Amino acid sequence: GESVGLHLPTLSVQEGDNSIINCAYSNSASDYFIWYKQESGKGPQFIIDIRSNMDKRQGQRVTVLLNKTVKHLSLQIAATQPGDSAVYFCAENPSSGYSTLTFGKGTMLLVSP
Amino acid sequence: DGGITQSPKYLFRKEGQNVTLSCEQNLNHDAMYWYRQDPGQGLRLIYYSQIVNDFQKGDIAEGYSVSREKKESFPLTVTSAQKNPTAFYLCASRWGTGSAGELFFGEGSRLTVL
Numbered sequence: 350g351e352s353v354g355l356h357l358p359t360l361s362v363q364e365g366d367n368s369i370i371n372c373a374y375s376n377s378a379s380d381y382f383i384w385y386k387q388e389s390g391k392g393p394q395f396i397i398d399i400r401s402n403m404d405k406r407q408g409q410r411v412t413v414l415l416n417k418t419v420k421h422l423s424l425q426i427a428a429t430q431p432g433d434s435a436v437y438f439c440a441e442n443p444s445s446g447y448s449t450l451t452f453g454k455g456t457m458l459l460v461s462p
Numbered sequence: 463d464g465g466i467t468q469s470p471k472y473l474f475r476k477e478g479q480n481v482t483l484s485c486e487q488n489l490n491h492d493a494m495y496w497y498r499q500d501p502g503q504g505l506r507l508i509y510y511s512q513i514v515n516d517f518q519k520g521d522i523a524e525g526y527s528v529s530r531e532k533k534e535s536f537p538l539t540v541t542s543a544q545k546n547p548t549a550f551y552l553c554a555s556r557w558g559t560g561s562a563g564e565l566f567f568g569e570g571s572r573l574t575v576l
């Protein structure tokens with residue numbers, strides 16, 4: 350989900366659960382999408398990316414799903430661990446030739462032991 | 463180790479002062495970026511540069527200035543004209559100047575105006 354004002358959407362899960370973080374993107378012409386993880390006071394770290402010609406991509410414990418029909422992106426984290434607690438951002442590359450990323454406002458994931 | 467180095471990590475400024483945040487990368491990346499992050503917010507683009515001696519304004523460039531005299535360096539100056547400069551500033555870089563590709567981020571600089 351997207352945030353309003355200063356309050357990030359928060360997803361609270363138990364250790365070992367699967368987590369799903371959602372993101373609605375804005376530009377139907379976007380051709381590339383990324384998920385980043387940001388821990389408090391640090392820079393964002395790359396998790397996984399996907400191009401617009403794909404619907405699904407899997408990494409280690411993470412899966413990204415892309416639904417272009419409804420402009421929706423999701424990040425699935427399997428067997429969530431306390432170390433996964435962070436803010437997660439999706440980002441889109443608006444179109445071919447556009448050289449920057451546009452970021453969503455983030456979702457906070459809290460994992461309790 | 464290859465990466466992006468931002469300094470200082472914490473910076474305090476009095477109102478009316480200009481401050482410069484450093485960003486250096488040894489990844490041989492062509493493009494470099496500055497983003498601003500406010501609490502509970504996403505990243506907003508300030509300036510970016512795709513090649514030495516050239517840069518473009520992002521969405522919130524007012525009150526900021528940059529230079530790109532070397533490929534490795536992209537310093538950001540927060541001027542006294544920036545009305546609300548207290549924020550977390552992130553520098554990033556990536557390969558090439560084409561459309562797609564991961565941004566590599568530094569660890570950020572937190573600026574507080576006293």
